[in-house]
Amino acid sequence: MKAVFINASPRKNANTHHLTRALAEELAAHFQGEFLDLMQYRVLRCLGDQTCRERKQCCQEKKDDMAMLCERLAGADLIVFGSPVYFSNVSGLAKDFIDRTLPIYYQRLLKGKMGTSLVTNSGEGGLMAEHSLMEFFKLHNMITIRGIVCTGRHPGEAMDREENIRRVKQLAERILEAAVHPVPAPAGS
Ligand SMILES: Cc1cc2nc3c(=O)[nH]c(=O)nc-3n(C[C@H](O)[C@H](O)[C@H](O)COP(=O)(O)O)c2cc1C
Numbered sequence: 378m379k380a381v382f383i384n385a386s387p388r389k390n391a392n393t394h395h396l397t398r399a400l401a402e403e404l405a406a407h408f409q410g411e412f413l414d415l416m417q418y419r420v421l422r423c424l425g426d427q428t429c430r431e432r433k434q435c436c437q438e439k440k441d442d443m444a445m446l447c448e449r450l451a452g453a454d455l456i457v458f459g460s461p462v463y464f465s466n467v468s469g470l471a472k473d474f475i476d477r478t479l480p481i482y483y484q485r486l487l488k489g490k491m492g493t494s495l496v497t498n499s500g501e502g503g504l505m506a507e508h509s510l511m512e513f514f515k516l517h518n519m520i521t522i523r524g525i526v527c528t529g530r531h532p533g534e535a536m537d538r539e540e541n542i543r544r545v546k547q548l549a550e551r552i553l554e555a556a557v558h559p560v561p562a563p564a565g566s
Contacts, residue, residue, distance in 0.1 A: 378556060380408035380455040385415050385471035392497040392535035393459040396527055396545060399536070400457060400495060403549035407556065408455060415470050418442040423476035430483045443477045450478070451486040455552065456519070458510045459495040462526075465502035467509050475513050487517040491555055493548065494524030497535055518563055522555050524548065 382401055386393040394414060401410040419441040429435050438444055450456055460471040467475075481487060492514035496506040503526030514521045525544040529535030536542070 378408050378454040379452060380404060380410045380457060381413055381449055381453040382410055382457045383413045383415065383459055383471075383474070385458070385460040385468050385474060386497075387416050387468065387470050388461075388532060390532035391461065392527065392529040392533065393461055393495065395533055395536045396495055396497060396541065397457060397459040399542065399545045400549060403546060404552060407553060411449060411453070413446060413449060415446075415474055418446060420446070420470065420473050420477060422473050423479065427479070429480035433480060433484060435477065435480050443474075446474070447478060447481045447486070450490075451481060453490060455491040455493070455556070456487070456514075457493055457495060458513070458524075459497070460506060460510070462496055462498035462503050462506045465505045467496070467506045471510075475509075478513075478517070482517055485518060487514075487519050490517075490519050491522055491552070492517070492519040493522035493552060495527065495545075495548065496524065497527045497529060499530035500528055515563070520555065520563075522548075522551050 382397040384394045421441045460467040494507050494510035496503045507524050525548045527535050527541040
């Protein structure tokens with residue numbers, strides 16, 4: 378099986394970067410992992426014209442890397458969405474990326490895939506970020522796996538905290554359980 382690990386932190390040596398890699402290691406025996414560190418790509422903001430509904434591609438198709446990134450999502454069995462918590466929600470980078478998945482939302486290309494979240498805060502406000510990511514998965518008709526909220530303020534600090542490592546292992550167990558005992562995708566258009 379294939380897993381895509383999204384890191385939507387804009388900073389270097391990010392906690393989200395390290396935690397997604399730690400999760401990938403836990404899953405390595407069952408999932409071939411690919412890392413999408415969004416800051417390494419050009420992701421323009423959605424312009425909202427919604428012509429992608431008929432055209433099946435974004436009006437900015439040739440201007441950035443989103444078409445390629447969407448292809449990566451469509452080729453995965455599991456999407457792990459990692460984001461830092463910014464003002465109780467996901468980062469702006471994560472939200473721009475989410476909005477730009479509208480063309481593949483219209484084509485239902487993520488239907489039936491597994492999705493989970495890994496959010497990192499410095500002490501408060503992870504639940505809304507987690508909720509936003511779960512709603513993203515549900516709107517794409519994906520199978521949701523309850524995510525984790527990890528804590529760490531400074532770059533890389535989250536890896537020094539045992540409770541974060543424990544949460545990563547728990548999430549890996551939940552993912553493997555869902556992958557071994559898959560449930561049907563939610564009904565919907
Ligand atoms: C713009 C901004 C907003 C933030 N808002 C919150 C917040 O609401 N709650 C919180 O606990 N931490 C907040 N933080 C701290 C980050 O979530 C925290 O440092 C986290 O470890 C960053 O993850 P990263 O290393 O993967 O970038 C904020 C940081 C920034 C830059």
